[in-house]
Amino acid sequence: NAGVTQTPKFQVLKTGQSMTLQCAQDMNHNSMYWYRQDPGMGLRLIYYSASEGTTDKGEVPNGYNVSRLNKREFSLRLESAAPSQTSVYFCASSGRKMNTEAFFGQGTRLTVV
Amino acid sequence: TQLLEQSPQFLSIQEGENLTVYCNSSSVFSSLQWYRQEPGEGPVLLVTVVTGGEVKKLKRLTFQFGDARKDSSLHITAAQPGDTGLYLCAGLTYGQNFVFGPGTRLSVLP
Numbered sequence: 147n148a149g150v151t152q153t154p155k156f157q158v159l160k161t162g163q164s165m166t167l168q169c170a171q172d173m174n175h176n177s178m179y180w181y182r183q184d185p186g187m188g189l190r191l192i193y194y195s196a197s198e199g200t201t202d203k204g205e206v207p208n209g210y211n212v213s214r215l216n217k218r219e220f221s222l223r224l225e226s227a228a229p230s231q232t233s234v235y236f237c238a239s240s241g242r243k244m245n246t247e248a249f250f251g252q253g254t255r256l257t258v259v
Numbered sequence: 260t261q262l263l264e265q266s267p268q269f270l271s272i273q274e275g276e277n278l279t280v281y282c283n284s285s286s287v288f289s290s291l292q293w294y295r296q297e298p299g300e301g302p303v304l305l306v307t308v309v310t311g312g313e314v315k316k317l318k319r320l321t322f323q324f325g326d327a328r329k330d331s332s333l334h335i336t337a338a339q340p341g342d343t344g345l346y347l348c349a350g351l352t353y354g355q356n357f358v359f360g361p362g363t364r365l366s367v368l369p
Contacts, residue, residue, distance in 0.1 A: 150301070177355060179356075181359075186268065186361055187361055188263075188347065188359040188361040188362050189302070189347070189349075189359040190359075191356065191357075194356060196355065204356075238301070238357075240355070242355075244289075245290040245307050245309055246351070246355070247292060247304040247307065248292075248294075248302075248304070248349070248357050250301025250302050250303070251301055252299070252301055253299070253300070253301055
């Protein structure tokens with residue numbers, strides 16, 4: 147049972163380059179999320195998707211776009227990377243039951259130089 | 260904006276000591292959760308508390324939810340090096356989003 151799978155695990159980009167972070171879950175969850183984690187700031191929500199076909203902005207959406215390709219997959223795109231986007235990115239998913247929990251991928255460590 | 264604060268931010272203790280970490284919120288959430296994160300991994304759920312005043316135990320870990328459902332604590336008895344990690348509290352909003360605190364980084368020295 148793979149759970150939540152993210153790729154790549156590490157990436158170095160030059161300022162201005164673009165890239166897409168991939169995420170897939172095999173738990174038939176409706177909701178999926180993208181967070182970034184920076185030292186001392188916890189996990190901050192970038193975008194989320196409550197169901198296939200819908201996406202909404204979180205706390206820090208600027209500089210990012212997302213696509214909920216189908217129920218399993220939720221991708222995060224950086225169109226023009228900036229050094230301020232250096233961070234560890236986590237994808238998560240959750241089910242619809244009351245007081246559900248978030249299941250996380252292993253993270254993508256992104257460095258923008 | 261719903262915010263969660265955690266204290267202390269860092270904690271370094273000797274094996275066998277007891278410790279308590281705190282999570283405080285400006286809002287009421289549907290439930291409050293504690294996650295533990297190890298280096299290079301995503302957070303993993305430890306416990307969910309829902310009812311004000313609730314106490315849950317998980318081996319040497321005791322979780323308490325405040326009566327007003329705005330604060331929580333995690334107490335570890337006789338800490339072991341395997342308890343080392345980042346402890347995150349998270350509130351589940353009524354809109355089914357998770358709001359995370361900044362975390363408490365615990366180091367247990369042998």
